[in-house]
Amino acid sequence: MKLNSEARAIYKSIREEIKKRIQLKESLAYLDNFTPTNDKEEILKRQNYLKESLSKIQPGLKELLGRVKPIRFKKDYFHDRLLVVDETEFEKAKNLEICDVALEPEDGYDLILSTIGYGIDVGISISEIAPELYILPLWENKETLKALSNIKALLGEKSVANEILTKLKELTPTMKKKELLINLDEIIREEENNLNARIEERLKEFSLTLSGKELLEFLKRLKDGNYETIFSHFSQIEDDILREIRRSEEKLNKLLEIDVELFSRETLYPVEVPSDAIEVLRHELEREIKLELYLKSREILKKIRPLIPKLREELKKAYELEFLRAVKEFTQGFTFPTIAEGGIGFINGEHLFIKNPQPVSYIIGDVIELDGTNGERVIILTGANSGGKTSLLELIAQVTILTHMGLPVNAEKAWVEVLDELFFFRRKRSSYGAGTFETVLKSFAHSLIREGKKLILIDEFEAITEPGAAVKIIGELLKIGHEKSFYIVIVSHLGEDLKSMLPFARVDGIEAKGLDENLNLIVDRQPKFGILGKSTPELIVEKLYHTKRGQEKEIFRRILKAFKE
Numbered sequence: 001m002k003l004n005s006e007a008r009a010i011y012k013s014i015r016e017e018i019k020k021r022i023q024l025k026e027s028l029a030y031l032d033n034f035t036p037t038n039d040k041e042e043i044l045k046r047q048n049y050l051k052e053s054l055s056k057i058q059p060g061l062k063e064l065l066g067r068v069k070p071i072r073f074k075k076d077y078f079h080d081r082l083l084v085v086d087e088t089e090f091e092k093a094k095n096l097e098i099c100d101v102a103l104e105p106e107d108g109y110d111l112i113l114s115t116i117g118y119g120i121d122v123g124i125s126i127s128e129i130a131p132e133l134y135i136l137p138l139w140e141n142k143e144t145l146k147a148l149s150n151i152k153a154l155l156g157e158k159s160v161a162n163e164i165l166t167k168l169k170e171l172t173p174t175m176k177k178k179e180l181l182i183n184l185d186e187i188i189r190e191e192e193n194n195l196n197a198r199i200e201e202r203l204k205e206f207s208l209t210l211s212g213k214e215l216l217e218f219l220k221r222l223k224d225g226n227y228e229t230i231f232s233h234f235s236q237i238e239d240d241i242l243r244e245i246r247r248s249e250e251k252l253n254k255l256l257e258i259d260v261e262l263f264s265r266e267t268l269y270p271v272e273v274p275s276d277a278i279e280v281l282r283h284e285l286e287r288e289i290k291l292e293l294y295l296k297s298r299e300i301l302k303k304i305r306p307l308i309p310k311l312r313e314e315l316k317k318a319y320e321l322e323f324l325r326a327v328k329e330f331t332q333g334f335t336f337p338t339i340a341e342g343g344i345g346f347i348n349g350e351h352l353f354i355k356n357p358q359p360v361s362y363i364i365g366d367v368i369e370l371d372g373t374n375g376e377r378v379i380i381l382t383g384a385n386s387g388g389k390t391s392l393l394e395l396i397a398q399v400t401i402l403t404h405m406g407l408p409v410n411a412e413k414a415w416v417e418v419l420d421e422l423f424f425f426r427r428k429r430s431s432y433g434a435g436t437f438e439t440v441l442k443s444f445a446h447s448l449i450r451e452g453k454k455l456i457l458i459d460e461f462e463a464i465t466e467p468g469a470a471v472k473i474i475g476e477l478l479k480i481g482h483e484k485s486f487y488i489v490i491v492s493h494l495g496e497d498l499k500s501m502l503p504f505a506r507v508d509g510i511e512a513k514g515l516d517e518n519l520n521l522i523v524d525r526q527p528k529f530g531i532l533g534k535s536t537p538e539l540i541v542e543k544l545y546h547t548k549r550g551q552e553k554e555i556f557r558r559i560l561k562a563f564k565e
């Protein structure tokens with residue numbers, strides 16, 4: 001379906017409304033499947049798809065879908081492993097571009113994999129050589145897997161995400177160790193501090209026990225040359241310290257699943273783990289964890305590999321679901337229009353961007369029957385200033401565009417004919433120069449050229465030229481439009497003149513009903529069909545008559561009287 005630039009702006013604002021409700025970037029692409037089309041079958045297909053899918057959307061989905069993140073299995077090069085193969089396999093192995101390949105084992109690798117019995121036995125496939133490529137993204141996206149599983153549960157369906165999560169649990173101890181490795185320094189230094197604090201405590205106690213009577217006893221033994229007891233006394237504290245060191249070491253060994261003497265015994269206070277010892281340990285642990293991670297990943301991948309395509313499907317479905325959820329949120333209270341022949345009509349349409357709008361019913365053509373209408377295709381919309389004429393044109397455009405997108409529309413009921421083109425011409429407030437007049441006139445003429453089914457909405461054209469000329473121009477344009485069976489709604493204050501020129505046209509009027517208790521205009525946004533809209537000057541005069549005093553009041557009384565005669 002073709003839209004001119006201002007109609008396109010309305011389409012864009014509708015798209016924006018849906019877009020801003022979509023939480024996942026990956027769901028945005030689905031919007032492109034709903035561009036306005038003049039293909040009736042396609043519209044009906046979209047309607048059927050939405051009717052079925054929107055009914056599945058439930059309130060709890062928003063939060064769950066918001067937690068879905070893309071799971072990307074990206075190819076990587078593993079510098080930590082060497083694949084040893086024989087000559088016949090060398091090319092094939094190299095072409096995988098996943099890790100170094102050699103004919104003989106070499107030093108400097110954490111993992112040696114081989115097809116010819118040098119290290120861990122593997123076949124030449126990515127899932128055997130680097131199973132982490134699949135397993136790590138899944139592990140890192142456990143939240144997404146949980147969300148997918150809950151989404152499916154909410155829809156009463158089974159999810160492979162659940163199965164994958166169960167299998168991934170086998171990786172938990174290895175991953176915990178990996179976590180510990182990141183904080184290895186802090187863990188060791190913390191234990192070191194604890195240990196030194198405990199030793200300090202012991203030393204303090206020890207010095208206290210030396211005071212007083214015991215000190216005299218000590219001196220006596222010293223005089224007697226009885227060094228043994230003195231040594232035994234001091235070695236007791238040494239034993240105590242060594243016991244504390246072992247306690248700390250056992251704690252660390254248990255935590256890190258190792259068996260090493262970490263603390264140096266050379267100085268007993270303060271004790272310290274030398275930095276290079278930590279580095280050696282880190283390296284050792286890294287190798288161990290890598291191997292463990294590789295082996296477990298391989299094991300898990302064997303079981304879940306067949307589930308990955310289904311998982312991809314589920315993710316795609318989740319993106320689609322999020323798109324549908326946003327559409328449902330946006331179209332709350334809307335209805336699917338009936339695709340009909342003979343024009344555009346709706347009951348209780350509500351403007352998308354006016355807060356608490358008054359619902360308006362309208363008809364162009366003979367798609368439905370409303371009192372006061374007679375199947376007219378060309379309509380002149382007249383009426384009170386700020387009555388809602390522009391807003392009604394916008395509402396007609398919104399209903400038309402939504403229909404052609406295949407979406408439900410913002411009305412209680414609607415009947416819309418499939419159109420080839422939609423034109424919307426806004427009133428150009430900014431300039432009244434000849435340039436503007438010329439361009440506007442050209443684009444009006446342009447809208448009438450091509451054949452096809454068209455809806456042309458024009459907002460107050462006379463604003464850019466003098467009323468006399470406007471009647472002639474508009475009159476002629478509308479005649480051409482009528483001859484070509486286009487649907488046209490034009491906002492104009494020249495209703496009376498145009499009506500006498502164009503017997504085929506209907507003149508509708510939006511009217512002010514009167515003044516409220518604060519003397520503000522009460523406008524009935526619902527146009528009266530076939531009735532020229534009274535403009536509001538009379539009500540303004542009435543307002544002034546009521547609010548002014550003395551001589552001024554008298555003037556307004558006389559004007560008001562003139563209106564009533």
Ligand SMILES: Nc1ncnc2c1ncn2[C@@H]1O[C@H](COP(=O)(O)OP(=O)(O)OP(=O)(O)O)[C@@H](O)[C@H]1O
Binds near residue numbers: 359
């Ligand atoms: N159906 C509606 N319900 C509630 N408010 C509305 C409705 N239609 C229009 N309005 C409000 O009325 C005001 C005037 O609307 P609009 O600009 O469409 O009037 P207009 O008749 O085109 O005015 P003008 O005579 O200046 O061209 C706007 O603030 C709009 O939000």
